[in-house]
Amino acid sequence: MKYDPQPTLPAPPGTLGVVGWMRKHLFNGPFNSIATVVLAYFIIIFMWPVIDWAILSADWIGTTRNDCTSDGACWVFISQRLNQFLYGFYPEAETWRLDLAFIMMAALIAWLIIPKTPFKGWVAAFTLLIFPFIAFVLLSGGYFGLESVDTHKWGGLSLTLVLAVVGIVAALPFGILLALGRRSHMPIVRSLSVVYIEIWRGVPLITVLFMASVMLPLFFPEDMNFDKLLRALIGITMFQSAYMAEVVRGGLQAISKGQYEAADSLGLGYWQKMNMIILPQALKLMIPGIVNTFIALFKDTSLVLIIGLFDLLAIMQASANDPNWIGFSTEGYVFVALVFWVFCFGMSRYSIHLEKRLHTGHGNRA
Amino acid sequence: MSEAQKNQDQLMVEIRDLNKWYGEFHVLKNINLQVKRGERIVICGPSGSGKSTMIRCINRLEEHQQGEIIVNGTPLVEDVKKIEAIRKDVGMVFQHFNLFPHLTVLENCVLAPIWVKKIPRKQAEATAMKYLERVKIPDQALKYPGQLSGGQQQRVAIARSLCMNPDVMLFDEPTSALDPEMIKEVLDVMIELAHEGMTMLCVTHEMGFAKTVADRVIFMDGGQIVEENEPNAFFNNPEHERTQLFLSQILNH
Numbered sequence A: 001m002k003y004d005p006q007p008t009l010p011a012p013p014g015t016l017g018v019v020g021w022m023r024k025h026l027f028n029g030p031f032n033s034i035a036t037v038v039l040a041y042f043i044i045i046f047m048w049p050v051i052d053w054a055i056l057s058a059d060w061i062g063t064t065r066n067d068c069t070s071d072g073a074c075w076v077f078i079s080q081r082l083n084q085f086l087y088g089f090y091p092e093a094e095t096w097r098l099d100l101a102f103i104m105m106a107a108l109i110a111w112l113i114i115p116k117t118p119f120k121g122w123v124a125a126f127t128l129l130i131f132p133f134i135a136f137v138l139l140s141g142g143y144f145g146l147e148s149v150d151t152h153k154w155g156g157l158s159l160t161l162v163l164a165v166v167g168i169v170a171a172l173p174f175g176i177l178l179a180l181g182r183r184s185h186m187p188i189v190r191s192l193s194v195v196y197i198e199i200w201r202g203v204p205l206i207t208v209l210f211m212a213s214v215m216l217p218l219f220f221p222e223d224m225n226f227d228k229l230l231r232a233l234i235g236i237t238m239f240q241s242a243y244m245a246e247v248v249r250g251g252l253q254a255i256s257k258g259q260y261e262a263a264d265s266l267g268l269g270y271w272q273k274m275n276m277i278i279l280p281q282a283l284k285l286m287i288p289g290i291v292n293t294f295i296a297l298f299k300d301t302s303l304v305l306i307i308g309l310f311d312l313l314a315i316m317q318a319s320a321n322d323p324n325w326i327g328f329s330t331e332g333y334v335f336v337a338l339v340f341w342v343f344c345f346g347m348s349r350y351s352i353h354l355e356k357r358l359h360t361g362h363g364n365r366a
Numbered sequence B: 001m002s003e004a005q006k007n008q009d010q011l012m013v014e015i016r017d018l019n020k021w022y023g024e025f026h027v028l029k030n031i032n033l034q035v036k037r038g039e040r041i042v043i044c045g046p047s048g049s050g051k052s053t054m055i056r057c058i059n060r061l062e063e064h065q066q067g068e069i070i071v072n073g074t075p076l077v078e079d080v081k082k083i084e085a086i087r088k089d090v091g092m093v094f095q096h097f098n099l100f101p102h103l104t105v106l107e108n109c110v111l112a113p114i115w116v117k118k119i120p121r122k123q124a125e126a127t128a129m130k131y132l133e134r135v136k137i138p139d140q141a142l143k144y145p146g147q148l149s150g151g152q153q154q155r156v157a158i159a160r161s162l163c164m165n166p167d168v169m170l171f172d173e174p175t176s177a178l179d180p181e182m183i184k185e186v187l188d189v190m191i192e193l194a195h196e197g198m199t200m201l202c203v204t205h206e207m208g209f210a211k212t213v214a215d216r217v218i219f220m221d222g223g224q225i226v227e228e229n230e231p232n233a234f235f236n237n238p239e240h241e242r243t244q245l246f247l248s249q250i251l252n253h
């Protein structure tokens, strides 16, 4: 048999690159081609006015409403009020403290998220155990010569972040304890956990906030007046931990009985078994559920406006009622929606990434 | 020292008039069993006869309602500290290995010695490597269980138990989840262990293994011990009809 070395040929035209992709996915067959064209037509018809309003004929530069002359969006409103949207009524001279706290937090989170950074354990411990105190001192002041800033001056995106981060971080450990309690063999522990979870899950967050803010003080002596923000945080945490507990329980149920038995047979105690064997495996399975509840909570924080706390949404509404800027609430809502979306989308992408990374780390046959 | 006391000291596991129910279902009926130090016992019987339940009672993976179980001189009672103390002395190997999939082989082996026996990590790792060598997989120490074959995983599970330096080992059908070509590598490890004098209670249908190492073979059916004898007599002259039937079923294929 004769052996003929064949030349290496380029791929046929129209199978590679953008054209190739479009052929394969958008124009493969007459039906799909028609569908593509029709859908593209509708998208353009509906999206065009939006794009035109938001970008093409929008006003970007200026200082007052008089600079908004075209019929598009008036982003001047946002840029003029940005400080308030970010910092609420926090004294202008002190906003660097908020910046510092959130930059620190972002840096710590980035350190923990980026794979292969050293000292992860120590950084995590610092973030959870020490950083909250640093952030508290920075934000509320009163120590180290920092001017004390009352919590009713907090507001805007920074308040939203405080509510969400505290709610998220505090609810997870409580949620884990509640879930373990619900699966406990001790009847009293189990009943208490079930009652707690079912009561809190059956109540809307808005009611919880209302009770924490309006009704709770009625039960306490007049002069015992603890902070409104603190009350809201406690309410949110208690509410959130009930949801977290159910997510954690789902993860725990997915761990096979054999894992518990192996840990038991080696003589590990209950907490050793949970901390080293069961929870590490369960938490991995719970990531999507946890992130889901995080995202829900992040958006729910805007309900605090009912008890007179000015989160990002509330402060935007207040600004839009300013006589100087009346009529620009659409821009405000779009901006707020965009900010919420960026944070929630970020969390969602990170959870997908984390799932993939933990999944490929090592196979899971046993 | 009295005769009775001496007898007591030689017993590794003693089960007296053990009865157990799952709800209404009477799963273990009047079990009596004495296992001396260094004795190797094989337990066989049809599926559902209560073999697993019985050996799982010995380290309290199952609770019993009536009767007494004494392990290494300590009676099993409703006391977490006592139960954990007994579990330190009793190793167990499961049908489905039950390795911890999120930990490496070495971590699987050192976890309990470090946290339960408070052995320094360095020393625990040295011991673990010694046992991984004994089961002939020291080169897999840094892999995850999911990367190993079934036979290798079961050998890791045996090594993990041995790292706690137990006085008695319980095996619950250690080879029945394995592909045929891997059964021998696990049995070889178990035979070696038996020759070194480990006290063993082993639920298995590997009759070759029973003939090689067992001091006694126990046949269970319907939650009871039907017959108990040394292997030669057990296989050649089974007393009860039920035993004969069972043996003919498992030996004829």
Ligand SMILES: Nc1ncnc2c1ncn2[C@@H]1O[C@H](COP(=O)(O)OP(=O)(O)O)[C@@H](O)[C@H]1O
Binding pocket: B022, B025, B027, B045, B046, B047, B048, B049, B050, B051, B052, B053, B054
């Ligand atoms: N957790 C349980 N709840 C109720 N019944 C059980 C439970 N575990 C086992 N059983 C029943 O107890 C009997 C004995 O089971 P087992 O000890 O596993 O038998 P073997 O190991 O000999 O196959 C079986 O009939 C089984 O269905």
Ligand SMILES: [Mg+2]
Binding pocket: B051, B052, B053, B172, B173
């Ligand atoms: Mg069984």
